[in-house]
Amino acid sequence: MAEYKHSVALDIEKCKGCTTCLKRCPTEAIRIRNGHAEINSMRCIDCGECIRLCPYKAKKAISDKLDSIKNYKYKIALPPPSLYGQFDGLEDVDYVLQGLLDIGFDDVFEVARAAELVSGYTRHFLNNPGIKKPVISSACPVIVRLISLRFPFLCENVMPLLPPMEIAGMLAKKQAMEKHPELKESDIATCFISPCPAKVSYVKNNFSQTTYVDCIVSMNEVFFPLLAAMKKIKNPQPVSRSGIIGISWASTGGEASAIFNDKYLAADGIENVMKVLDNIDNGSFPELEFIELNACHGGCVGGVLTVENPYIAKARLQTLRRYLPVSQNWNYNKDKDNKYVPDDYKIPNELQYCPVSQLAENTNEAIKKMADIQKVLERLPGIDCGSCGSPNCQAFAYDVVKGEADENECIVKMRERIKELLAEEKEREKTESVGGQKTE
Amino acid sequence: MSEPLRFHFDVDGSNFTSAGEASIQIKQKLRQLGFAPDIIKRVAISMYEGEINMVIHAGGGTADVYVLPETIKIVLEDHGPGIADVELAMQEGFSTAPDSVRSLGFGAGMGLPNMKRYTDNMIIETELGKGTKITMTVNVPRQ
Structure with a gap:
């Protein structure tokens, strides 16, 4: 890799x-x-x-600057639904979309629209016999990477569907070329407005082989120019086509509830997510169809690049979606195959397990090293203070055996040694002074 | 390889919510040691089932795992009531777990059968009123 x-x-x-x-x-x-x-x-x-x-x-x-796509003829903004929750007193999504056009984008394609399509195809995917359940959402890149590093048996459970961001990029480009036949694909740049750094990594590392997103900017960087542009708008163009499902994807439970089946679990916060994954891995779980996991508390509205408190953003989205149709993008067709997922929505390759924590290539050697770690650990105080520069005594013992740290860096041990040295010093002074008296 | 690597865990019988934690820790250790995912899974599941059994029936106990490159041995020891009829206990679906535990989804009578299924060898030593010792081994095929 x-x-x-x-x-x-x-x-x-x-x-x-x-x-x-x-x-x-x-x-x-x-x-x-x-x-x-x-x-x-x-x-x-x-x-x-x-x-x-x-x-x-x-x-x-790290994210891209808006300037990085200024030379493209046709720039399309891809706003995720979490963006809509950032603005106080927002009555209609159209104000945000018009604002994006006013700050220099030529077109806008809502990620919430793509999310509704992903939800529809998720329901289809779940109807396929022989797939490994529970199916785990592939939308949060942190989760996908976490599974690939730590959970070999869950790699197969990760849904092989592209996340809404990519689908939005794909559809936006298609739509632009239909609207403007004079455009070449290389003239068009899509720009995702990201609530988190993980989405940036997703695109930059080609998690899904090819990407339809050309530029990723941070939400908190776009926020202020966008807010200024939105203040000037009197009547925006009615262009939003998000439904309740699409907007609900911004917070935890939105994606999972859209499978229209009560056998789902939705968890957020990286520490909770890791516990859930450990439990699924152990098989100690009720029978579930679908699992939505978000690294951030509250879901994407809790992303570190957002402006607003996640729970306030979520409450705003509830108001915003109130009078919207359930979905504005999914065409439910009874005659159609209810297992069908189009090929361009699929991630071409299955998620690969790539372990990182292995001590040595060879098991024999790894066992020896682990035994050494245990020995070092026994000598450590076990207070996990972090002063040595490793997160806890266990990790420090690991670092010592790997040769990346020196056992003497442990502050508690150092204090003990100083005490011993002082005691020795005192003892020496005593005997010296006693000896000195004798010679006098 | 002379000396096996040993991991010791005290399984707390008074705290049902912490049951299964030793198994998660062992899983992490085996991962660091570079064992194949299917070996790790077999050890983790059989240990998990054993841990749950000790918490439900015996008020806790100890779990020791001995790791060698070619075999992994799990020894679970408790001072619980013992198993009255081992043959019956080994039958799938037979359970003496109380209703309180069943309501949590445990006690389906699959614990011991699963432990046997996922390991290469399982020895049960049990005495009524004294306790139970279960020794399981998982062989690691040469790569």
Whole structure:
């Protein structure tokens, strides 16, 4: 595999080397070395937790600038439904869409529309006999990467359907070429307005082989220019075609409830998600059809690049979707095959398991190393203070055996050694002074 | 390889919600050791079932896992009531679990049969009123 392009980065100048991110990273991907944090790119899943937590704002999300597509003839904005929850007193989605046109986009394609289609085909997919259940949603890129790194047996459960962002990009390009036959595909650029860094990683690392998204900008960067543009609008064009289902995708439970079946589970927050995955992996679960997992609390509205509190955003979306039709994009056709999923909606390759935590290639050697780790661990205080730069004593023992840390860096052990040395020193002084008296 | 790697767990019998935690930890360890996913799954499931059994019937106990490159041995030991009729207990669907546990979805009578199914060898030593010791081994095929 080519090197993984992360979208979480560190500003060394601002990092004080405190242990906040170290201790809260769900995959233990961070170490404090030489006074600042270091992210292990093999382990990082781009969940954005460290960006959220850093008291010094030293963690940043990498995304594209709007300028990066200015040379394209036809620029299409792909706003996700979570964007609609960012604005206070928004009466209609059309204000947001018109605002996007006013800040320089030539066209807009709502990701919520694509989400309704994905929901429809998810229902179809679930009707197929022989698929491994529960089917796990593929919409949150953090979850997809987490499963590929840690859950070999769940790779098959991940739904092989492209996420709404990609479908929106695909349909937007198609629609643009129909509307403007003079355009070539290379003239068109789609731009997703992202609530999280993980979506950036998804596109930059080709999670789905080919991508229909050319540019990803951060939601909090677009927010202010968009807000300014929206304030000027008197009567927007009525262009929104999102229904209740599409808008509900922005928060946890929206995607799962759209399968129209009560055998689903929807969980959010990376720590809860990991527990759910462990339980499914152990088989200790009720029979379920579908599982929606979101790394962020509240779902996409909880993304680290959003502006508003996730629960407030969710409440706003409830108001916004109130008088909308259930779905405005899915054509339910009774005669049609209810198992059918079009090929261009599918992810071409099955999710591959790529383990990261393996101690050594060879089991014999790994067992030896693990035994060494246990020995080191027995000598450590077990208070998980993080002062050594590893998140806990277990991880520190691992780092010591791997040769990446020195056991003497343990502050508690160092204090004990200092005490011992002081006692020795005192003892020596005593005997010396006693000896000195004798010679006098 | 001379000495096996040993992992020891105390399975808390008073806390039903924590049942299954040792199995999750073992899964992580075996993953770090680079065992094949299907071996890890077999060990994790049989250990999980055993853990649940100890919590439901015996008020907890201990779990020890011995890891060698070619075999993984799981020893579960408790000081519970013992198993009155091992043959009956091994039948699928036979269960003496109380209703309170069944309402949580446990006690389907599949614990011991699953442990046997997922391991290559299982030995049950049990004495009424004294306790039960179950030794399971999973052989690791050469790659």
